[in-house]
Amino acid sequence: MTFRQFAFNNVLRNKRLYIAYFLSSMFTVMVFFTFAIFAFHPAFSDGSVNQNALFGMAVAGGIIYVFSFFFVLYSMSSFLQSRKKEFGLLIMLGATNKQIRLMVFLENILIGFFATVGGILIGLVFAKAILLVAENVLIISESLNFYFPTLAIAVTFISFIFLFFCISVFVSFILRTHKLIDLIKGDKQSKGEPKASIVLSILAALLLIVGYGTAIYVKGVLVVYAMIPVIIVITLGTYLLFTQLSVYVIHRLKRNKTIFWRKTNMLLFSDLSFRMKDNARTFFMVAIISTVAFSAIGSLYGFQSYLTKGKEVNTYTFTYSPWKDDSKELIEKDIRTINSVLQEEKIDAKMEALELTYFETHENFSSVLIVRATDYNRFAALLDEKELHPNENEAIVVEQSDAILTQESKGSEILIDSTIKLDSGQEIQPSRAIVSNVLSVYYGYYVVNDKIYEQLGLPVSTDMSAVWKAKEGQTEQVIEVGRKLNEQLEHKAYSVDYTLYEINKAFGIILFIGLFIGIVFFVSAGSFLYFRLFADLDEEKRKFRSIAKIGLTQSELKKVVNRQIAILFFSPIVVALIHGSVALTALSHMFDYNLTVESSLVLGSFAFIQLIYFLIVRFFYVKQVKRKIF
Structure with a gap:
């Protein structure tokens, strides 16, 4: 078996860990390719049709491309952290640091290549449907007929192969291996009891209360002046919420004997503080990214609703x-x-x-x-x-x-x-x-x-x-x-009617682009949660296998796992939904216009999508755990 075959087999055998990274990367490629199909459509070849739409697509494509770089980079760094034991075994078998770097480089290039090809193929399958939707949403007088987008395929393929190549080189260059004993026992070494500062926990609550209160209280033009300070305060409060306040609350619950010793709560809270502390940065990033998606789409939809209410008046x-x-x-x-x-x-x-x-x-x-x-x-x-x-x-x-x-x-x-x-x-x-x-x-x-x-x-x-x-x-x-x-x-x-036509023609572009970017952010946030959940799966299997030997039943296992997954999966999403609702409330105060219906529709839609995503992930997660125990 050659070294290239070894890297290829290594990806296939770790497909459970790589699947979220692969699918998310493929989705971002597909969205970028969709924008490229619009940009190079023959209907726009004369340069005189819907230049605002073309400019918006170009900007959106750039945002997605830049975000894809950081998303892939973060995902790869997370994968490498979870593979310490694997690297330790390879070193024991004689692998050098150079060979490990080469293996990581080849794996990432392999995943990037298939994600790029897969995203382009899926984009081609749905291209006609997307063109029809865009033709109506963007109110384009020209007919966007299907064509074979040779130039769009070339631009997308070259752009993302270059992106994955740069990330592969960067990751393999900065990759550092620790001492062999640390790599082999990395997942077994005690992390120590997570500690939370009471002062920082109180500060987290105060920052969020002050941020929410200010955002809801101010009205009119004051919303604009308060926007940046409120964003800074709530962002800092969110970080302390996951790193300090959540751990402190779990500690208080564990000290309450009535709650801690009730049925299977002991299993639920036993290492929940560890997982909340370990995943704090991931939860913080997911909450902020999701908030941006909720607020952006909700603001665009609400603003369009505000502008198009003229026919009722x-x-x-x-x-x-x-x-x-x-x-x-x-x-x-x-x-x-x-x-x-x-x-x-x-x-x-x-x-x-x-x-x-x-x-x-x-x-x-x-x-x-x-x-x-x-x-x-x-x-x-x-x-x-x-x-x-x-x-x-x-x-x-x-x-x-x-x-x-x-x-x-x-x-x-x-x-x-x-x-x-x-x-x-x-x-x-x-x-x-x-x-x-x-x-x-x-x-x-x-x-x-x-x-x-x-x-x-x-x-x-x-x-x-x-x-x-x-x-x-x-x-x-x-x-x-x-x-x-x-x-x-x-x-x-x-x-x-003519005024609404012009508003929809101009604003439909922004809403269409904002929706796609928001979906990319939201899917990426869900992928972060998926990876963090399944990265700890092997450790969870060992833990529940040991507990099953002393009488843990399947129904009790399912209840504990369901609660634990729900807390880890929905904690950042619930925070993001609250952030989004406060942001949209502030927007309604700025325009003196009630956005309750629009906010409920946007936030409710994302919450429903996240619930479906959770049910699918939970099914496979519980199935994996039960397979190793019963």
Whole structure:
């Protein structure tokens, strides 16, 4: 058997340890290859189509490539730490340090080669489906037909073979072997009782409390100023949480005889503090990486939701608002232009126009809009909204739907407590407030009886608004009309469908890229946990084999192993979920917009994926342990 065959067989015989590293590497190659397929697609060959998408893909590919380097490097260093005994046996059999380095180099090159080839092949299999998804998500007018991506394959293959080569050289160069006795007995030497500082444990709790409290308390622009200090405080608190506070809590639980001596808890807590201490840095890194993934995707999804809520507030198909200094003749010309374009695109739409009059009523407002009931009802008829019929001594406050604006940002409460003064000296007290999108006014407005309106006197200022409501099922034509009017009328004509189309076209790129990067981070974090769990498997087998000799049953073994795996597997993920929820809460405070639904959807989806991943890992882990015992 040659030395190359020896290295190849060594990888095959340790496939349980290498599988997470191999699959994660293959996944990152596949994602990078997917971006390369987009970047070199023939639809983009002229350089004029969707340049933002191309730039975003290039940046995302660079981020994935750089992250892949550090991920593979960390994974390899972890593998080498778990193979001390193997290196010791090889040295006993006569292997030199140079040969061990060469073996590690060949193993890593072998895994890197097959991970690269496997990632490219899987990317080719799913390329058509991914192109179809991208064509719809990115709102690309060109058709992204499937093609054989020769250039993408070449770039991906060369890039990752070079990456694995550099890492293999680096790892083999820095590899150091310890004394033979340390290598042989590395997994049997006592590590000593893990110790935790009470001061540092308290500090960890205080840092997290202060960080969370600050992130939740600050609002508006203060969120931006507090962001960096909060991130630093919570990051430091997270590190101390896993290195100090978790070990301290386990020690306290072990001292509680009621808990420690209950059923199989003694087995659970016996070496849990050791494993928490040994895996502290891994848990810290997994928690931070997962938090970045949760926060990034949640922020992107929430921001898109915030921007695309406009249709719930402005339900008219088109809204025309002239500039302040526009003449009456120019306004009439603009309206004729809008009607002309609607006829060209054969859009059936009903129109209503209104002169908006603002009156001085309250010191907190320079002026407030007051509308006749008949004018309000004309606009309400377009939306099939309920009409208003106030009495002569009644005024109704109308506030905008809170689809975007929160209660703190509106003045409806001030309006309901104010009075409307008439020329005769009489004052009208508002009777009630309703929520409606018939007229979009930020602070709300009054609807009064027509007779009362005539007694208001001279308005402080006037404005003009015209709206069109088209029938359903004409979205494509409406978007085209919106584009034309946006060019011809200098943004005086607003089309909610066209605006949402442009937002989704621009923001869909960011969301699509952010989703892929977030998934890469999340999968990598799960791979770290998988490796750390299975790296200690041989030691766990020996421990449970010894305990089984004194009467440990299969059901008790399964219960202990399940609890131990769950604690180690979900500890960093739960911390990351809490971090992510606090970050998204801070984001909602910055925009004064409720992100509860979006946050729950993103965090819930990741939690569900992690649960499925845990069930799969647990099944194989328990199976491996039981096979060696019963």
